[in-house]
Amino acid sequence: MDMNTGKIELPKQAREFGFFVDGKWVSAGARKLIERRSPAHDVAVTRITRCTVEDLNHAVSVARQAFTDRRWSGLSGTDRAAVLLKAAEGIRARAEELALLETLESGKGISQSRGEVLGAASIYEYAAGAARALHGDTFNNLGDNMLGLVTREPIGVVGLITPWNFPFFILSERVPFILASGCTIVAKPSEVTSATTLVMAEILSDAGLPAGVFNVVTGSGSEIGQAMTEHDDIDMLSFTGSTAVGRRALLASVGNFKKLGLELGGKNPQVVFADADLDEAADGVVFGICFNAGQCCVSGSRLIVEKSVAADFEARIAEKLSRVRVGDPLDPRTQVGAIVTEQQHDTILSYIGKGREEGARLVCGGGPLVTDQGRFVMPTVFSDVTMDMAVAREEIFGPVLTISTFETFDEAMELANDTVYGLAASIWTKNLDKATNAFRRVQAGRVWVNTTIAGGPDLPIGGFKQSGHGRETGIYGVEEYTEVKTVHIALGKRDLWV
Ligand code: NDP
Numbered sequence: 092m093d094m095n096t097g098k099i100e101l102p103k104q105a106r107e108f109g110f111f112v113d114g115k116w117v118s119a120g121a122r123k124l125i126e127r128r129s130p131a132h133d134v135a136v137t138r139i140t141r142c143t144v145e146d147l148n149h150a151v152s153v154a155r156q157a158f159t160d161r162r163w164s165g166l167s168g169t170d171r172a173a174v175l176l177k178a179a180e181g182i183r184a185r186a187e188e189l190a191l192l193e194t195l196e197s198g199k200g201i202s203q204s205r206g207e208v209l210g211a212a213s214i215y216e217y218a219a220g221a222a223r224a225l226h227g228d229t230f231n232n233l234g235d236n237m238l239g240l241v242t243r244e245p246i247g248v249v250g251l252i253t254p255w256n257f258p259f260f261i262l263s264e265r266v267p268f269i270l271a272s273g274c275t276i277v278a279k280p281s282e283v284t285s286a287t288t289l290v291m292a293e294i295l296s297d298a299g300l301p302a303g304v305f306n307v308v309t310g311s312g313s314e315i316g317q318a319m320t321e322h323d324d325i326d327m328l329s330f331t332g333s334t335a336v337g338r339r340a341l342l343a344s345v346g347n348f349k350k351l352g353l354e355l356g357g358k359n360p361q362v363v364f365a366d367a368d369l370d371e372a373a374d375g376v377v378f379g380i381c382f383n384a385g386q387c388c389v390s391g392s393r394l395i396v397e398k399s400v401a402a403d404f405e406a407r408i409a410e411k412l413s414r415v416r417v418g419d420p421l422d423p424r425t426q427v428g429a430i431v432t433e434q435q436h437d438t439i440l441s442y443i444g445k446g447r448e449e450g451a452r453l454v455c456g457g458g459p460l461v462t463d464q465g466r467f468v469m470p471t472v473f474s475d476v477t478m479d480m481a482v483a484r485e486e487i488f489g490p491v492l493t494i495s496t497f498e499t500f501d502e503a504m505e506l507a508n509d510t511v512y513g514l515a516a517s518i519w520t521k522n523l524d525k526a527t528n529a530f531r532r533v534q535a536g537r538v539w540v541n542t543t544i545a546g547g548p549d550l551p552i553g554g555f556k557q558s559g560h561g562r563e564t565g566i567y568g569v570e571e572y573t574e575v576k577t578v579h580i581a582l583g584k585r586d587l588w589v
Pocket of ligand 1: 252253254255256279280281282283310311312313314315316317318320331332333334336337339354355356357387388435438486487488
């Protein structure tokens with residue numbers, strides 16, 4: 092580490108991983124390896140195993156056995172909570188290792204990775220409480236001859252497919268809640284960011300999670316991921332990623348009617364009214380598009396600003412963006428790191444090209460950051476954007492902000508809701524009536540008022556419209572992984588039918 096800047100050195104060699112099934116590491120053996128090169132340095136940092144569909148089938152049968160024999164679901168909420176609390180301790184003890192792996196594979200800034208890892212530990216602690224709080228309902232109003240119960244039971248074996256943008260954080264918004272419910276898991280992380288999921292399997296095992304309850308297979312999405320969506324012995328699939336693959340998962344679920352939790356894309360509005368604190372709002376808008384280099388399902392990618400303040404607001408954003416630090420993710424001062432893959436980099440640049448061709452006005456950015464190595468995109472702002480432009484309609488998943496203007500409240504709401512997505516929205520105003528009317532009208536699973544991309548595991552997350560199905564985190568996030576069972580208990584003597 093550089094003692095002046097805190098900058099971390101690249102590891103000397105790539106770390107090799109097997110996969111984790113039935114409480115043990117399985118080495119790659121004759122299977123192929125997938126090498127991951129750091130998107131910021133183009134250096135090999137990890138090698139993971141390309142599992143086969145047979146490996147997946149084995150992992151599912153192990154998870155099925157672990158579910159059926161009740162080694163986990165049969166424990167009390169208190170006992171499950173104890174394991175989750177120990178896992179939180181394990182995450183904290185290995186925080187620096189996890190953060191470094193996350194940064195090396197994903198390209199996000201090390202300070203952000205550190206924050207996400209510690210945030211994840213706190214999610215396990217919340218979920219430990221939820222494991223104890225989970226309960227059903229009673230109906231004691233059915234008369235003296237009948238008692239009604241509604242019990243919640245774990246749904247069974249859960250397949251978990253997670254993306255590359257928040258590999259550890261998104262995993263941690265799912266796993267402790269699924270475990271709190273009593274289910275067992277087979278996880279498949281993105282092939283470009285599998286390391287922290289694999290380390291988590293070891294942490295959970297060390298925390299006392301029984302063998303076979305959390306299993307990880309690694310490999311390609313189109314092969315192993317697709318096989319998971321089609322698998323007849325997976326009871327529920329939690330998928331986070333693109334709407335296109337989410338749609339495939341929906342089609343594949345018909346085989347065994349598996350339940351789906353889908354968290355998909357977003358094209359999230361930032362609605363700024365003239366009476367907002369414009370400086371704070373500009374700071375929020377800049378954070379909302381730069382966070383994780385815009386590779387974030389809840390990025391505030393569409394600024395919808397009241398016309399009377401639009402020019403002033405645009406200037407504030409451009410000025411703030413000129414001070415955002417883009418660059419080496421191993422430097423703790425970096426705010427915007429590298430773009431995860433060549434493909435994602437090309438996609439973002441092609442959208443920037445489209446914005447120009449469609450006649451949007453470029454305010455700042457507009458291309459890659461020129462460096463010796465790695466892939467970076469300068470935060471880019473397009474103004475005079477209309478809703479027929481691709482840059483306003485399609486999820487870019489990069490640091491690209493569009494600006495459109497409105498004159499009336501109704502017009503603002505129409506623009507905000509003019510999208511197939513409904514994941515998140517932010518409203519900026521100091522007027523309480525306006526804020527309340529706006530959060531009631533906007534179609535999104537998460538709404539922020541005078542802030543953006545904020546909050547913890549206590550509240551549920553998920554999307555309206557084509558942004559998904561179901562909710563993760565909060566007590567809703569545990570209930571999501573349960574089936575509801577209705578029980579009628581007859582009391583006293585039966586009124587005979589025959
Ligand atoms: P994908 O939807 O392809 O990837 C997300 C996850 O799904 C990864 O684990 C991937 O594995 C897996 N996967 C890929 N194909 C299949 C399949 N046929 N069946 C089951 N699982 C599969 O997203 P991309 O990585 O291609 O990114 C494309 C776009 O998706 C982005 O530009 C962005 O718009 C959106 N996206 C949204 C995310 C969100 O958080 N809502 C997260 C990531 C992407 P593997 O990586 O190994 O192929």
